[in-house]
Amino acid sequence: MSAHRQQVRKKRQVLERVVDVVKVIGKRGLSYRHVENEAAYKWDDCTLDHGNFLKLILVIGKYDVSLKEHLDECMKKSKELHASSGTKGRGSLITLLSKTTVNSVIDSIGHLIQETIASDIQKAGMFTVQLDTTQDVTSQDQCAVVLRYVTEAVHERLVAVVKCHAATGEYFVDLLSEVLDRLKLDKAMCIGNSTDGASNMQGQYRGFSALMASQSPTHVHVWCYAHVLNLVLADTTGSVLESGSLFSLLNDVAVFIKDSYQRVILWDNEAQDKSHRRLSPIGETRWGSKHEAVEKVFGHFGKPTNSLFLETVLTLAAIEQQANQKPTIRAKARGFKEGLLKYETVLTAQIFLRVFELTTPLSKYLQTKGMEILSAHRMVIATQDSLKRSLGISQL
Numbered sequence: 001m002s003a004h005r006q007q008v009r010k011k012r013q014v015l016e017r018v019v020d021v022v023k024v025i026g027k028r029g030l031s032y033r034h035v036e037n038e039a040a041y042k043w044d045d046c047t048l049d050h051g052n053f054l055k056l057i058l059v060i061g062k063y064d065v066s067l068k069e070h071l072d073e074c075m076k077k078s079k080e081l082h083a084s085s086g087t088k089g090r091g092s093l094i095t096l097l098s099k100t101t102v103n104s105v106i107d108s109i110g111h112l113i114q115e116t117i118a119s120d121i122q123k124a125g126m127f128t129v130q131l132d133t134t135q136d137v138t139s140q141d142q143c144a145v146v147l148r149y150v151t152e153a154v155h156e157r158l159v160a161v162v163k164c165h166a167a168t169g170e171y172f173v174d175l176l177s178e179v180l181d182r183l184k185l186d187k188a189m190c191i192g193n194s195t196d197g198a199s200n201m202q203g204q205y206r207g208f209s210a211l212m213a214s215q216s217p218t219h220v221h222v223w224c225y226a227h228v229l230n231l232v233l234a235d236t237t238g239s240v241l242e243s244g245s246l247f248s249l250l251n252d253v254a255v256f257i258k259d260s261y262q263r264v265i266l267w268d269n270e271a272q273d274k275s276h277r278r279l280s281p282i283g284e285t286r287w288g289s290k291h292e293a294v295e296k297v298f299g300h301f302g303k304p305t306n307s308l309f310l311e312t313v314l315t316l317a318a319i320e321q322q323a324n325q326k327p328t329i330r331a332k333a334r335g336f337k338e339g340l341l342k343y344e345t346v347l348t349a350q351i352f353l354r355v356f357e358l359t360t361p362l363s364k365y366l367q368t369k370g371m372e373i374l375s376a377h378r379m380v381i382a383t384q385d386s387l388k389r390s391l392g393i394s395q396l
Contacts, residue, residue: 013066014096021056022105032102043075053102070096117147117157118183124149127185128192130156130224131172131201131208133164140164143172145179148194156369159183169200169208192220196227225376226366233359237290237352246348247282249339250293254279256332257315266318271311279308288363291356294349297340301353313337358386 025032034051042048043058050058061067074095081093095101121127127149133141141164148156160179165171180187193212195201201208202223209221238244257263257279268276280296283289299307319325319333339345362383366376 010066010070011096014070017060017064017067018057018096018101019105019109021053021060022102023109025052025056026106026109033099043071054097057097114159114183117159118185120151120155121147121149121183121185121189124151126189126191128194128220129176129190130194131176132196133167141167143175145176154370154372167200169203169206169211172200172208173211188216190216191218192222194222194224197223197231222373225380226363229359229363229366233290233355236355242344242348243352245339246345246352247290247293249336249345250279250290250297251282253297253312253316253336253340254281254293256336263315263319267311267315270314270318271308277308279312288360290352291360294352294356298346298349298353301350301357309340313340316340354390355387358383358390 022032030052032051032053034049034054043050043054049055057067058071061071074093074097077093078095127147130146130148131143133143136142143162143164144158145160145162146156146158148154160182162175162179164175177187180190190212193209195208199207202210202221204210213219213221236243237247257267258281267278271277277296280289280293282293296308297312298309299305316333316337320330320337322330362379365371365379
């Protein structure tokens, strides 16, 4: 009995270290495993990549007596098993360091986090839900379920990421019900939802919001203001030829310089920028990248200091004058340079700098987890008024 208790105590010490390593890797957003070299008989080979989890365990084992004893015992038994049978598997050997153990620890941590969130929501007495879907790297549609509630502060907690098998309003209502049932939360406590403007979410009869409202008459739907603002600005930046030309030009110039190390060297020579700033390509979905791109080249509204406009023009001029460059490359550089020097380009950039100067603070606040809805509404009204005064628009 004494020997058994001693063995249990040692295993618990090992598992405590395993849990701590799993928590550290999870907080840092790193991968746990490598595709191979996880077998215990390979652990003492420092030339192999064992993955983040095993590598951290092996490093800690150098300074931790109980963990080192456990690692030495596992490696010894694994080598004997491998030498006798020639198999790659661990057989009946219990190492507490396999992918099975790591996955069990991760699942347990996830359940504990969900239980804590559910307990806080029960104390709060009500909550709202935010739903949105996106594709992962394997092109599978995933639905993120975020619950928002108030205790001493405003909280937004991700409680589930679920693989989607359909895209109808009824499916998302059932998906939400399953998540809430798993958390043991009453759907009647859900007093509102926030989604994007897709028809399956905002459909008048069969949309997610309409179906939720039919089950709870007091249920309130809010079309995500940050999403609305994103759509408005995305349309605005491409609504006329001049604005479309501006952002297309900025993106093309950034990609043109970035695509060649020789052009990057020219940029460094012309820029002489201590912070080594680079031009920013424009993302397809984030309108904030348009603000970043135009601000880097033209600076702030009415304040071109600290901009990269001069450096950009000088770099393009240097590329144009290089005789060893292909004529097509030199022609592109000349076209980009002339485009940037146009009065139309500079004027359009200044207009959008003023717009972004007013809308970016609002956009950032609308995406904060502690956002207060009345403050957000006041900021929306104030931004509208500022845009009217600044741009001389009578109706907005």
